[in-house]
Amino acid sequence: MRWERSRVAFERAKRVIPGGVNSPARAFGAVGGHPIVIERGEGCRLYDIDGNSYIDYVLSWGPMILGHAHPAVVSALERAIHRGTSFGAPTELETQLAEVVCRLVPSVEKVRFVNSGTEATMSAIRLARAYTGRDKIVKFAGNYHGHVDCLLVAAGSSAATLGVPTSPGVTHAAAKDTLVLRYNDVGQLEDAFNQHGHEIAAVIVEPVAGNMGCVPADVAFLRKLRELTTAFGSLLIFDEVMTGFRVALGGAQSLLGILPDLTTLGKIIGGGLPVGAYGGRTEIMDHILPVGKVFQAGTLSGNPLAMAAGLATLQVLEQENPYPELEKRSQQLADGLLSLAARAGIPVQVQRCGSMLTLFFNSQPVRDWDTASQCDVKQFAQFFWAMLERGVYLPCSQYEAWFLSTVHSEREIDQTLEAAEAAFGQLRTRDS
Known part of the structure; x- marks a missing residue:
């Protein structure tokens, strides 16, 4: 060629x-x-x-x-674009897509749409810290959760590819409350909770890692994660930006039968357009403004084109299985x-x-x-x-x-x- x-x-x-x-x-x-x-x-x-x-x-x-330029997605986008590309105001499409996500993802009772997976994980961590009143976050080497400062530590994906496990510009203050553990290592996980458990706001994990290659988590490892976070009052966050609606209609959590407290989503729920989301139990999600006090906003969040493409994609997946x-x-x-x-x-x-x-x-x-x-x-x-x-x-x-x-x-x-x-x-x- x-x-x-x-x-x-x-x-x-x-x-x-x-x-x-x-x-x-x-x-x-x-x-x-x-x-x-x-x-x-x-x-x-x-x-x-x-x-x-x-x-x-x-x-x-x-x-x-569904592949590139799927007819159902293209048709939904054509209808949406003729109505206008952005309003900065609520649309029914947002609610319709939220209803589908809440119905299909087992742990999600309420969901907030954002514009990328990075924004979803950043917002979920802020929410977890506010909900628990704690500062420390646990992540795992090789798991990539976007370019959030506090998570860009021993990250996978392009950071690992380029040999830059931590990025210049990420301050010591931003990273000092992040504990980086070995993926699939139950013993190291138990040691971390025994030492820091009452300081840990949340653990964020890819139930199937995709940014050090496809590396499924051991079920025993995830069960121990669920057990320890519950025992110590920490939140468990599943990063399903990649696996949500990809490995199963309800994401990896529906295959594993393990429910996190918060879930981050992206990729497929935008049908190819920029989108992200985070969701979970109502009692947690209602800490976000305007119901609660945790700030998170975005002019293009819930953009009607992304909502239309995502809704069309999920409808095809649900109907055709x-x-x-x-x-x-x-x-x-x-x-x-x-x-x-x-x-x-x-x-x-x-x-x-x-x-x-x-x-x-x-x-x-x-x-x-x-x-x-x-x-x-x-x-x-x-x-x-x-x-x-x-x-x-x-x-x-x-x-x-x-x-x-x-x-x-x-x-x-x-x-x-x-x-x-x-x-x-x-x-x-x-x-x-």
Whole structure:
């Protein structure tokens, strides 16, 4: 494939945008080269400005579960845009989407819409601190909750990809009340609560991590989290920005049967448009202004276009129930990748939850950031480019999840595995 127009466009972007991108995860910094510049998406495919076509497993980093430009979402947006794009005033769409979220997510009785996952986690933590009257927050290494100052400590995603686990500009004061623990480590969790339990306002956790690759939490670990937070009067926050409506209609919590006190959402509930949300029990949520005293506001919160796209997406998911088919296709892809890698003699792990998965170039299962960081990132970069050259668009980092949509058919899975067979063969040749 040729990417000359993308190269020129990227050089142009770098003159006016830091690094040429508006989010570092897009920069191809972990795989080398320059990013390709996208012209449009349709179904499960992307098309770049050089005229190349790709099977898309990034899906805007998760939200496009129905694929790009789904007719129901496009139709809902067309109706909404003719009524106006923003009012800074209540609309019925906000209430309709809130009713669906509260009905489908087991722990959510009330929900507040914001504009991003970062804003959702920032607001949930402020609410938890106000509700408990405490300051300390617990997070886990490799879990990424957006670029909130107090959480940008040992973060995954682009921060891990670029080798910057903590960011310049985050002050000691902002980070001093954040305890960073090892994911899936029950013993370390118990020690932290025994030492600081009555100071901890909340624990925030991805029930299925997606920003150090797909790493599901052990059920025993999450149950201990629920037990300890309840015993010490702390709040448990599930960050389901990625997993909400992705791994199941009710999110990871509906699969696990473990209910958090607060849940953060995003991605799919905007149907591809910028949105975030946080919700939980009424007694907690009613501490937010204008009912309570916890300040949080946003002119574009509940934007009618995002509400329309999100509502259309959730309605399709609820009516069509594509999750069994997504499970089948995802398992087919995971099994195929493992078989092809084994045949090529390349040690890998494929970890999956629902329609999100990661191919780890690692000889051992990935349970936490320590094991994730032992992956062969150079081998991943070679695999990435070999797949891209064969028309398969993967996340440009070892430490990101792949996603499938309802329009990834058996044909696309077969084409992906054909490309992977050639890519693994290319890696084997280089290693020999």
